[in-house]
Amino acid sequence: MTSRGPMGNDRMGKVCVILAVLSARATAFALRLLGRRATSMPGLVALRLCPGLLGHLLRQLDAFVVVTGTNGKTTTVALLHAILDGQDQPWIFNDGGANLTQGLVSALLPYTAVSGALRHRRALLEVDEATLPGIVRLRAPTLLVVTNVLRDQLDRYGEVDHALACLRAGVRDASTTLVANADDPLCASLGLGRDLTYYFGIADAPQDGVARSEARDGAFCLQCGAELEYTRFVFAQMGDYRCPAGHFARPERHVAGSLPASDAGRLGVSERLSGSRPVDRFDLPLTVAGLYNVYNLLAAVTAARVLGYSPARIERGLGFYRAPTGRMQTVCETPRVVLSLIKNPAGATAVLRAIEADAVDKTVCFVINDADADGRDVSWLWDIDLESFVPRAKCAVWWCAGTRGPDMALRLAYAGVERSAITVVAQLDLVPGHVMHSGEPVYVLSTYTALHALSDMFAVQRGRAV
Ligand SMILES: [Zn+2]
Numbered sequence: 001m002t003s004r005g006p007m008g009n010d011r012m013g014k015v016c017v018i019l020a021v022l023s024a025r026a027t028a029f030a031l032r033l034l035g036r037r038a039t040s041m042p043g044l045v046a047l048r049l050c051p052g053l054l055g056h057l058l059r060q061l062d063a064f065v066v067v068t069g070t071n072g073k074t075t076t077v078a079l080l081h082a083i084l085d086g087q088d089q090p091w092i093f094n095d096g097g098a099n100l101t102q103g104l105v106s107a108l109l110p111y112t113a114v115s116g117a118l119r120h121r122r123a124l125l126e127v128d129e130a131t132l133p134g135i136v137r138l139r140a141p142t143l144l145v146v147t148n149v150l151r152d153q154l155d156r157y158g159e160v161d162h163a164l165a166c167l168r169a170g171v172r173d174a175s176t177t178l179v180a181n182a183d184d185p186l187c188a189s190l191g192l193g194r195d196l197t198y199y200f201g202i203a204d205a206p207q208d209g210v211a212r213s214e215a216r217d218g219a220f221c222l223q224c225g226a227e228l229e230y231t232r233f234v235f236a237q238m239g240d241y242r243c244p245a246g247h248f249a250r251p252e253r254h255v256a257g258s259l260p261a262s263d264a265g266r267l268g269v270s271e272r273l274s275g276s277r278p279v280d281r282f283d284l285p286l287t288v289a290g291l292y293n294v295y296n297l298l299a300a301v302t303a304a305r306v307l308g309y310s311p312a313r314i315e316r317g318l319g320f321y322r323a324p325t326g327r328m329q330t331v332c333e334t335p336r337v338v339l340s341l342i343k344n345p346a347g348a349t350a351v352l353r354a355i356e357a358d359a360v361d362k363t364v365c366f367v368i369n370d371a372d373a374d375g376r377d378v379s380w381l382w383d384i385d386l387e388s389f390v391p392r393a394k395c396a397v398w399w400c401a402g403t404r405g406p407d408m409a410l411r412l413a414y415a416g417v418e419r420s421a422i423t424v425v426a427q428l429d430l431v432p433g434h435v436m437h438s439g440e441p442v443y444v445l446s447t448y449t450a451l452h453a454l455s456d457m458f459a460v461q462r463g464r465a466v
Contacts, residue, residue: 013052017116020050024109037452039098043105053116054101057108058139062121063091065303068132068170069147069187070163071347072296073099075288075327076147077126079300083309083317084124092123095324099128104135130162133169140173145303147296149186150236150346160186179302181295182253183238189222191251198273198306200298202234202291203256223247235291235353236346255302257294260286267294271305282311287318289328290354292347326451328354331458335440337432339454342366342445343375345383352389355443363438365399365431366408367446367454374447378404386415397438401425402450428453432461 024042031038046053058064065084067077074097081093094107104125111119127135135141146167149160164186171178171190181187182199191197219228221243228248233239242249258268266283288297304314323329326341328351342348355364370378381404390412398421400408405424413419425431428450435442446454 013056014116016050017053017056018114020046020053021109021112021114021116023049024105028106028109039094039106040100040102041106042109043098043102043107046105046109047102054105054108054135055138056116057105057112057118058123058135060118060121061123061139063123063143063307064139064141065091065122065124065143065145065307066127066132066135066141066170067124067145067147067299067303068127068129068167069145069181070129070150070344071350072147072292072299073097073126074324075293076145076296076299077124078324078327079288079297079318079321080145080303081124082319082321083300083304083314084122084307085317085320089122090120092118092120092125094125097126097324099126100131101134104131129166132166136170136173140176141170142175143177143179143303143306144170145179145299146170146181146187146190147299148181148184148236148238150184150344164189177306179299179306181238181299182251183234183240183295185219185222185228185237185241185248185250188251189248192248198254198302199251200255200257200295200302201250201253202238202294202298203253203258203270221245221247235350238295255298255305257298259291259294267297269298269301269311273305284311284315285318287321288323290350290357292350292354293328325455326446329455331444331455332436332462335436335442337436337440337442337444337458339444339446339451339458341448341451342384343448345380345385348380348445349385349389351445352385352393356389356392358441359394360441361394361396361439363397363399363435363440363442364393364395365401365435365442365444366405366412367428367431367444367450368400368402368404368408369447369449370404371449374449378407381408381411384411386411390415390417396421398422399425399431399435399438401428401431402447429457432457436461 024046027045028038028042067073085091092111094103149163167190178191178197180191180199182201219237224245224247226244228241229244231240240250254273255271260266267286268283271280301314326339328338328340331337331339340351342351370376398412398417409422409424412422425434
């Protein structure tokens with residue numbers, strides 16, 4: 001340790017760091033012996049022993065890239081990590097979505113010497129919106145990527161306003177470069193009056209049916225409160241918008257994506273990082289499924305371009321990308337089973353759009369839990385646009401499971417699914433056996449706490465099938 005210790009007193013600080021690192025390592029080792037994931041607990045142990053540890057580690061970083069926002073954080077980090085990471089430039093990152101303080105410490109600890117010195121000086125971390133202000137107080141990010149600001153887990157955060165206030169704290173430091181979604185008015189508002197801001201968006205998405213009922217939180221001018229006028233919706237509140245009184249409009253995009261005409265096509269990118277430069281054009285493999293994931297891809301590409309990575313390097317990196325657990329992840333090939341996290345109406349509706357685009361007969365299964373990490377209040381199920389999805393889904397067999405499986409079954413019935421087509425499975429571990437014999441492809445949509453268990457169970461089923 002070169003400067004003052006994390007406890008203020010040098011010697012005390014050193015002892016506290018050594019104890020914290022050793023205890024956390026022992027915890028991680030024990031968890032692995034038990035076959036458990038070590039994404040949060042080691043950090044929790046370390047922070048108990050040395051509350052100043054995270055600041056001590058973050059301040060050693062040369063590059064500190066943070067990805068936050070309501071939806072798409074984990075996918076964006078996985079995409080960006082695939083692009084940035086290389087033998088010459090290793091990046092520390094938190095895969096698996098452990099994005100609270102203890103998760104960040106757990107991600108940094110494997111690269112921390114017993115002395116408390118970090119072995120790598122670049123980190124790419126997914127940070128929960130509510131955790132962001134505390135992190136920024138310890139160390140301002142060099143680059144902050146905000147994916148979107150959608151209604152999310154209202155019983156955890158209160159209102160969208162609170163999430164927005166947390167995100168504003170993230171860009172308060174003028175040295176932080178912001179990468180934000182131009183098509184999302186709440187997200188775009190973070191860059192108002194601010195230098196070092198780069199916007200991404202989709203230039204020519206298919207016009208979404210404006211008549212479709214969706215949660216469109218935030219579609220109001222933040223200055224005068226007037227409802228924003230849209231000339232185009234992509235999904236949720238994303239699109240081309242302006243305040244009728246002229247206070248606010250969708251900012252110019254520095255990086256704009258154009259969707260290919262066919263599934264096999266590539267994503268066209270037009271880029272103008274500074275006003276004086278001509279527009280650059282290149283295209284990239286579309287390594288993700290679903291329109292909402294195209295936003296995540298554009299967020300990652302914009303961040304990589306701002307960090308100086310060439311289009312060729314980005315393309316090579318995307319070849320290493322693997323979908324994280326439960327982000328439209330194919331958990332089984334035969335029969336084809338795709339697992340996706342759902343946690344709020346806008347995100348779930350976007351996932352349904354992607355499923356709908358797979359125009360074959362299919363099986364759909366919802367696994368809805370209401371533990372703390374899922375959000376206790378499941379009223380959001382009623383805001384998912386199932387009314388549009390059900391008639392287009394080409395699904396004859398519907399499964400519901402989880403602690404709130406019966407609520408989901410009721411919701412589906414109200415959306416027009418025949419009650420005889422819905423089966424509620426009482427036990428989570430019976431889900432894979434049932435759905436894998438119902439006709440492929442199978443789409444499993446799950447809330448957070450069941451996600452990893454389901455991923456593991458399908459892996460076991462897959463093993464049996466082989
Ligand atoms: Zn206005």
